[in-house]
Amino acid sequence: MKLTFLGTRGYIDHATTKHARHTSTLVSYRGRQLMIDCGEDWGNQVHDVRPDAILVTHAHPDHAFGLKAGAPCPVWASAESWQAMNDWAIEPAYRHTIEKRKPCNIEGIQVEAFAVIHSTRAPAVGYRISAGKASIFYVPDVVWIEDRTAAFADIDCYIGDGASLDQNLVRKDKDGNLVGHTPVRTQLTWCQKEGVHRMIVTHCGNQIVAGDAQEIDVKLRRYADERGVQAGIAYDGMEVVLR
Numbered sequence: 001m002k003l004t005f006l007g008t009r010g011y012i013d014h015a016t017t018k019h020a021r022h023t024s025t026l027v028s029y030r031g032r033q034l035m036i037d038c039g040e041d042w043g044n045q046v047h048d049v050r051p052d053a054i055l056v057t058h059a060h061p062d063h064a065f066g067l068k069a070g071a072p073c074p075v076w077a078s079a080e081s082w083q084a085m086n087d088w089a090i091e092p093a094y095r096h097t098i099e100k101r102k103p104c105n106i107e108g109i110q111v112e113a114f115a116v117i118h119s120t121r122a123p124a125v126g127y128r129i130s131a132g133k134a135s136i137f138y139v140p141d142v143v144w145i146e147d148r149t150a151a152f153a154d155i156d157c158y159i160g161d162g163a164s165l166d167q168n169l170v171r172k173d174k175d176g177n178l179v180g181h182t183p184v185r186t187q188l189t190w191c192q193k194e195g196v197h198r199m200i201v202t203h204c205g206n207q208i209v210a211g212d213a214q215e216i217d218v219k220l221r222r223y224a225d226e227r228g229v230q231a232g233i234a235y236d237g238m239e240v241v242l243r
Contacts, residue, residue, distance in 0.1 A: 001109075001131040001242045002028040003159075005234040006049065007039070010163050010203045011062040014210045018235040022062040023140045023203040025159070026051065029131035032107040036127065036138060040065035047072050052107045055098075057140060058124035059084035076106060078113060080123040100125065101147070114151045117144040120177050126151065134242035140203035143170050143178050145190070152194035156242050160187045162233065163205035165219060181205070184231075185223045192227035199224070199231045200240065208233060 007021030022039030026049065035051035039062040046054075046066055056064050056077035067075060070089040076096045077085065098104060103112040110130040118124040118141045126139030128151055137151050138159045145151055152158065163169055163181035170180040184201055191199050201208070201220070208216055216233070224231035 001129075001134040001136075003136070003240045003242070004028065005202060005236060005238045005240075006035070007042075008162075008202045008204050008234045008236055008238075009062075009209060010205045011039075011060065012206050012209060014206055016209055019204050019209045020236055022066075025138065025202065027109055027129060027131070029107075029109050032109065034107055034109050034111075034129075037063040037140065038066035038071075039063050040068075042066035043069070055106065055111065055127060056081050056085075057126065057138075058119065058122045060119065060122045060124075060141070063140070076104075076111070078123065078125050084122060098125075103128075114139075115146040116142045117146075117178055118142055118181075119179050120173055120175070128155070132243070136242065141181060142187075143180055143182050148190060149194060152190070152196050155196055157198040157200060157240075158187070158191055158196050159200045159202055159234075160184065162201035162203050162208055165207050165211075165216060166223070167207055169205075184220065188223050188227045188229050188231060191229045197229060199229055200234050201231065202234045204233065 004026040006024040009019040022041045025036045027034040033051045035054045054075045059081045068088050074094045076098045098113050100113045112128040113125040116126045128137050135155045136157045142161045164183045166183050166185045173179050
């Protein structure tokens with residue numbers, strides 16, 4: 001399985017050469033390509049990626065709005081996301097609903113959706129993805145992962161939410177529901193508790209994108225070392241091969 005981080009920037013104004021595009025990742029296996037998320041700054045450029053299928057985590061602008069004018073291939077998303085994307089110009093034949101905790105095969109890649117807490121207006125899922133002998137769990141926006149032990153079981157790498165390194169961006173909405181983003185430091189603790197030894201940070205927020213790179217790297221390394229986890233920050237165009 002090869003991962004190509006097409007974009008690694010969260011829904012923020014600040015951008016750099018390393019974090020220029022909205023978060024999207026391409027999973028490649030045996031000549032097939034599965035694109036995860038297609039935010040509004042992808043637009044027609046999704047055609048240049050030439051994915052065989054697109055997987056949507058949730059219907060926020062930086063994760064799905066690049067599909068408003070249509071899709072070049074089949075799109076898989078939860079029922080809640082399809083409700084939000086119902087009037088988009090995606091051909092009916094390209095619309096596929098993925099059910100939570102029901103593994104399915106998408107272009108030869110095994111995908112299982114897990115419910116996560118992130119937004120009440122745009123309910124999100126994370127994906128356990130397996131190809132060959134490699135498995136990952138991918139969730140770019142998250143407060144909490146339901147059934148986390150099952151989601152993390154025997155994975156090679158956790159790819160998580162970089163909206164904040166150590167600042168708390170979790171809050172309650174008007175109905176008392178938790179929404180927002182859990183810091184990377186806490187997500188590393190999840191990895192420690194579940195025996196996951198590697199984390200890659202994507203969907204980078206202002207603290208990472210606009211911060212001092214050396215200072216951020218020192219902090220991340222300290223948080224990761226304290227928990228016995230190898231951690232790094234993804235950047236646009238980065239490739240990782242898992243075997």
